[in-house]
Amino acid sequence: MTRKKERGQLIVLSGPSGVGKSTVIAELLGQRDNIYFSVSYTTRQPRVGEQNGVNYNFVSREEFERMIAADELLEFAEYVHNYYGTSLKLIQEKLSAGIDVLLDIEVQGAAKVRERCPDALFIFIIPPSFEELSRRLHRRNTDSEDVIAGRLEKARQEFREIPKYDYLVINDKVSNAVEEIAAILTAAECRVPNRSHMLAQFA
C-alpha cells in the first residue's frame, strides 16, 4: 500500500561493517515504492566491479572541493586522503517530491546529519551477537585477521553511539530486519504531523 505524501522522509541507516546492511537495503528498495537510495560521492578510485552512480558517484578532488565550498553536501568526511560525502541538493529534490531518501552512513556522518536534519529517522542495525558479527566478517573471506580485528574494535566503538539513534533493528535474518525497517517507515508516515494535510476536510 502507498499513500500520497506531502513530503518524503530522510532515513539514516548505520551499522558495523559485516552486519549485512547492503543486503538489507537492496531487499528494502526492492519491496518499497517511493524510496530513493542516496549514492555517496567520493574522490577515491573505483575498485574492480564498482560502477559510477551505483556504488558511488566518483568525482575528482577539485569537483568535491567545489561542492564543499558551494555547501552542496549534507555531510562529508576525509578518510585515508579521500573524501566521502552526501549531496544535499538531490536529497532535497526527492524529499520535496514526496520520496523517502535512505542514507547508508557511519556514526560520525550520522551525527552531522542529526545536527542539520533532526527530523530524520535514525536507525542502527546490529547483529544478533558479537560472535555472529565476527563469523560474518570471517565468512566474507576478503579481510586478513588484523583487518577483521580492527573492524570488530570499530564496531564496539560504534555500538556506544546507539543511544543517539531512534531505532534499533536486529539483523538476525534479512527478512526480519527489512520488516522492521519497513514498519519504522510506515509508522513515521502515520505520525499526526505528517498527515495533517488529511485533516482539513474534517474541520
Added chain:
Amino acid sequence: MTRKKERGQLIVLSGPSGVGKSTVIAELLGQRDNIYFSVSYTTRQPRVGEQNGVNYNFVSREEFERMIAADELLEFAEYVHNYYGTSLKLIQEKLSAGIDVLLDIEVQGAAKVRERCPDALFIFIIPPSFEELSRRLHRRNTDSEDVIAGRLEKARQEFREIPKYDYLVINDKVSNAVEEIAAILTAAECRVPNRSHMLAQFA
C-alpha cells in the same frame, strides 16, 4: 516474527462511531501474537447478544464504586447513569509479562490515560472522508437519522482532539488500517529505549 520483550506496550485506539474500529481490532488481534484487548467494565445491562467478558465485563454499581475507591481503574466515566471504566490491575499484569495491551477508548478516556501513562501509543482512526463515515453509519441500519446526525456531530468534535494523538490511521480499507497499526506497534518495539536490554552483550 515475534521478538522477546521486556515489557508490553499500552496502545490507546480512538475513533468516531462508524469508523470500523471493532473490525480493525478483531483483524489485528487475529494477526498478532502477544497482544491483549482490554475489555471495559460497565454497570449497564447487557444488550441482546452481548457476552460478559467479551463485549464488556458487566458488574454491579456497588462493585464498580468499590473499584473506584480502591483506585483499581485506569480511567472511568459515567454516561447516562452508567459507569464505564478500564481495569488498571489487569493491564499492569499483562504489560509486565511482555504483552501489549490494546484499549478501545473515546477521546475523554484517552485524555485521562495520557495523564497517567504518557508512554502509551495514542492512535486515532479516521475514515477516508466525512461522507464515507456518514455512509457507513447509514449502512449499519441500526440508528435513526437523528441519532446518526448526533454521531456525526460528535465525530467532528472528536476530530479536533487528533493533534493530541501520536498516530493517525486511515480506515479506507480494513487491511490497510491493520497494516498501519501493526507497523506502529512494531516500530515502537524497535525504539532504542525499548531494546536497551539487547545492548549489554555489545558493551
